[in-house]
Amino acid sequence: MENLPAIERTIEAIVAAKQSLPGALLPILHEIQDGLGYIPSESVPRIAKALNLSRAEVHGVITYYQHFRQIPPGRHVLRVCCAEACQAVGGEALAEHARLRLQGSDLTLEPVYCLGLCACGPALQIDETTLHARVTPQKFDALVDALEVDP
Amino acid sequence: MSITIYVPADAAALALGADAVAAAITREAARRGMDIRLVRNGSRGMFWLEPLVEVATARGRMAYGPVAAGDVCGLFDADFAGGGVHPLLLGFTEDLSWLRQQRRLACRRIGVIDPRSLADYKAHGGGEGLRRSRSLAPAEIVSAVTASGLRGRGGAAFPTGIKWKTVLDTAASQKYIVCNADEGDSGTFSDRLLMEGDPFQLLEGMAIAGLAVGATQGYIYVRSEYPHAIEALNRAIEGARDWLGNGPGKFTIEVRKGAGSYVCGEETAMLESIEGRRGIVRAKPPLPAISGLFGQPTVINNVITFASVPDIFAQGADIYSGMGCNRSRGTLPFQLAGNIRFGGLVEVPFGLKLRDLLYDFGGGSRSGRPLRAVQVGGPLGAYLPESQFNTVLDYEAFAAIGAGLGHGGIVAFDDTVDMAKQARYAMKFCAIESCGKCTPCRIGSTRGVEVIDRIGAGQAGQIALLRELCDTMTHGSLCAMGSMTPYPVLSALNHFPEDFA
Numbered sequence: 240m241e242n243l244p245a246i247e248r249t250i251e252a253i254v255a256a257k258q259s260l261p262g263a264l265l266p267i268l269h270e271i272q273d274g275l276g277y278i279p280s281e282s283v284p285r286i287a288k289a290l291n292l293s294r295a296e297v298h299g300v301i302t303y304y305q306h307f308r309q310i311p312p313g314r315h316v317l318r319v320c321c322a323e324a325c326q327a328v329g330g331e332a333l334a335e336h337a338r339l340r341l342q343g344s345d346l347t348l349e350p351v352y353c354l355g356l357c358a359c360g361p362a363l364q365i366d367e368t369t370l371h372a373r374v375t376p377q378k379f380d381a382l383v384d385a386l387e388v389d390p
Numbered sequence: 391m392s393i394t395i396y397v398p399a400d401a402a403a404l405a406l407g408a409d410a411v412a413a414a415i416t417r418e419a420a421r422r423g424m425d426i427r428l429v430r431n432g433s434r435g436m437f438w439l440e441p442l443v444e445v446a447t448a449r450g451r452m453a454y455g456p457v458a459a460g461d462v463c464g465l466f467d468a469d470f471a472g473g474g475v476h477p478l479l480l481g482f483t484e485d486l487s488w489l490r491q492q493r494r495l496a497c498r499r500i501g502v503i504d505p506r507s508l509a510d511y512k513a514h515g516g517g518e519g520l521r522r523s524r525s526l527a528p529a530e531i532v533s534a535v536t537a538s539g540l541r542g543r544g545g546a547a548f549p550t551g552i553k554w555k556t557v558l559d560t561a562a563s564q565k566y567i568v569c570n571a572d573e574g575d576s577g578t579f580s581d582r583l584l585m586e587g588d589p590f591q592l593l594e595g596m597a598i599a600g601l602a603v604g605a606t607q608g609y610i611y612v613r614s615e616y617p618h619a620i621e622a623l624n625r626a627i628e629g630a631r632d633w634l635g636n637g638p639g640k641f642t643i644e645v646r647k648g649a650g651s652y653v654c655g656e657e658t659a660m661l662e663s664i665e666g667r668r669g670i671v672r673a674k675p676p677l678p679a680i681s682g683l684f685g686q687p688t689v690i691n692n693v694i695t696f697a698s699v700p701d702i703f704a705q706g707a708d709i710y711s712g713m714g715c716n717r718s719r720g721t722l723p724f725q726l727a728g729n730i731r732f733g734g735l736v737e738v739p740f741g742l743k744l745r746d747l748l749y750d751f752g753g754g755s756r757s758g759r760p761l762r763a764v765q766v767g768g769p770l771g772a773y774l775p776e777s778q779f780n781t782v783l784d785y786e787a788f789a790a791i792g793a794g795l796g797h798g799g800i801v802a803f804d805d806t807v808d809m810a811k812q813a814r815y816a817m818k819f820c821a822i823e824s825c826g827k828c829t830p831c832r833i834g835s836t837r838g839v840e841v842i843d844r845i846g847a848g849q850a851g852q853i854a855l856l857r858e859l860c861d862t863m864t865h866g867s868l869c870a871m872g873s874m875t876p877y878p879v880l881s882a883l884n885h886f887p888e889d890f891a
């Protein structure tokens with residue numbers, strides 16, 4: 240755990256920069272997750288202290304929102320849309336295909352309920368940066384193949 | 391003179407390869423020593439044509455699409471930069487019948503302007519509404535909004551002027567303007583298109599609201615699923631600092647990012663979330679207009695609602711009241727989604743028939759099979775069978791058949807859909823997203839999934855139980871999450887009973 244102090248420094252800096260915002264909790268959690276990929280448990284007491292909240296309150300917020308992660312994700316996070324407009328064009332089959340394809344993989348699969356690409360589903364988001372539309376199982380495999388060879 | 395070429399940077403265009411097309415155009419122009427100016431515009435909302443590349447010519451913008459990176463060399467060979475003929479040439483953008491048959495008001499600059507440029511926004515009529523409202527008294531601003539007949543576009547269709555008047559009439563040293571950009575409904579993307587394609591119009595509408603009620607601070611709550619919209623808004627806020635931040639009605643806007651909770655689109659849950667808590671729905675009263683964000687009087691409106699405001703002042707209050715039907719005034723940006731051939735953004739006055747949207751604009755299903763069911767208004771909206779496709783698109787006609795327009799999302803399904811499965815999904819979605827405050831929604835939705843599973847296993851007697859459960863949810867839930875989940879469930883059951891046999 241030699242990188243622990245670095246993580247703690249990051250958390251400390253984020254909390255210090257944001258704690259005076261009105262309603263600072265979500266902005267702080269977002270910045271921690273954006274920086275570290277997840278919200279380490281050691282951030283909870285620090286945030287609680289800075290915002291004058293109980294640890295239970297901070298923990299409650301982290302667990303309430305689907306977006307926040309308490310454990311580090313895999314090398315990449317793939318979000319497959321599971322909402323109605325994508326269901327209408329094979330989204331469920333794609334989600335099931337993705338589940339099987341990524342079993343035992345070091346890539347993380349998460350459901351998402353709409354990416355706003357509903358006229359060109361099924362939709363897929365990779366790492367909150369890249370979007371893909373009209374994703375077939377074949378296209379999904381090609382994307383995953385590329386992620387697996389290229390770290 | 392350089393040639394202006396437009397390649398959308400809208401999230402859907404990006405998902406279909408727009409960045410690679412833009413890169414190829416830049417590369418190819420450099421290789422040929424051509425001087426081009428590349429504008430990354432929003433999307434016109436014709437997604438079967440994305441990436442849609444446009445070229446400015448003396449006679450108007452010419453459209454080519456859908457363009458793949460591999461087409462770019464051939465486009466240059468065909469002199470597309472001069473509007474040359476090529477198999478992908480669609481004609482003048484303004485002449486495309488899909489656009490010409492619309493009446494775009496709130497969405498008219500999307501895809502047209504450079505969303506990064508305040509100057510371009512102003513060159514296309516932007517800023518005029520704020521300029522004029524700066525010379526009006528707050529009560530005059532509010533009465534113009536009331537007179538326009540504008541109703542909230544987020545789903546509940548509440549008259550905007552009445553809401554603003556309550557905030558104006560509530561004395562407080564601090565008031566807030568909050569924009570609901572949570573856009574959680576499947577099948578909707580008009581807020582996203584507007585935030586990415588014409589963000590200054592949203593900021594302008596919020597600033598006018600600030601003048602109207604005496605608020606100097608605004609928040610835009612954007613769902614975390616929309617990183618591109620968040621980036622576009624932050625850039626626009628930076629670019630608008632001098633414009634909005636000076637003079638009378640000095641106004642500051644900050645973006646707040648949601649965290650993947652559908653119910654945080656409900657306005658009081660959204661306030662809880664901005665304040666830094668779990669998104670649990672608040673009991674009303676007090677109305678947010680009286681005690682909202684941080685306990686202060688707060689205007690909460692949807693993205694399209696705010697974006698509709700500047701034109702009321704730039705063009706007059708009758709711009710909306712002169713259009714539409716019944717008490718549904720103006721236009722609504724409908725969104726055609728799901729299994730549809732020509733999906734995208736259709737802003738038209740209230741009054742068309744659902745069928746017109748599905749077939750004249752939408753071209754029927756994408757799969758080529760018959761359309762069987764259409765869900766209107768997101769996950770809390772009813773499923774309509776073919777026999778209801780003649781329903782007129784206005785709030786009153788939809789209410790009359792036990793449905794709603796919501797935020798204007800229309801999701802089409804072909805005849806392979808299993809409606810019992812869709813009903814089950816509606817219950818499951820409610821179970822996942824319920825904030826947990828009231829029992830009918832929190833527990834009822836989970837029971838609903840189980841009951842539908844038993845029906846699927848052949849226990850037809852459970853259908854009565856499902857109806858009873860829906861009745862309890864409808865009447866015993868605090869907010870529309872629980873009380874409207876029965877809409878998709880019961881409409882599926884009533885119109886498609888054969889799927890529950």
Ligand SMILES: Cc1cc2nc3c(=O)[nH]c(=O)nc-3n(C[C@H](O)[C@H](O)[C@H](O)COP(=O)(O)O)c2cc1C
Nearest residue numbers: 542543544570572573574655656657691692695870
């Ligand atoms: C479960 C639920 C989700 C909602 N989601 C949204 C949303 O994503 N966007 C929105 O503008 N309104 C949403 N609403 C409606 C808001 O509560 C509120 O009516 C709206 O933001 C008011 O703005 P308007 O009057 O401009 O429509 C939702 C309501 C409920 C009950």
Ligand code: SF4
Nearest residue numbers: 825827828831869872
């Ligand atoms: S109906 Fe559901 S989402 Fe709405 S307040 Fe009750 S538990 Fe929360």
Ligand code: FES
Nearest residue numbers: 320325354356357
């Ligand atoms: S439903 Fe899948 S992107 Fe909207």
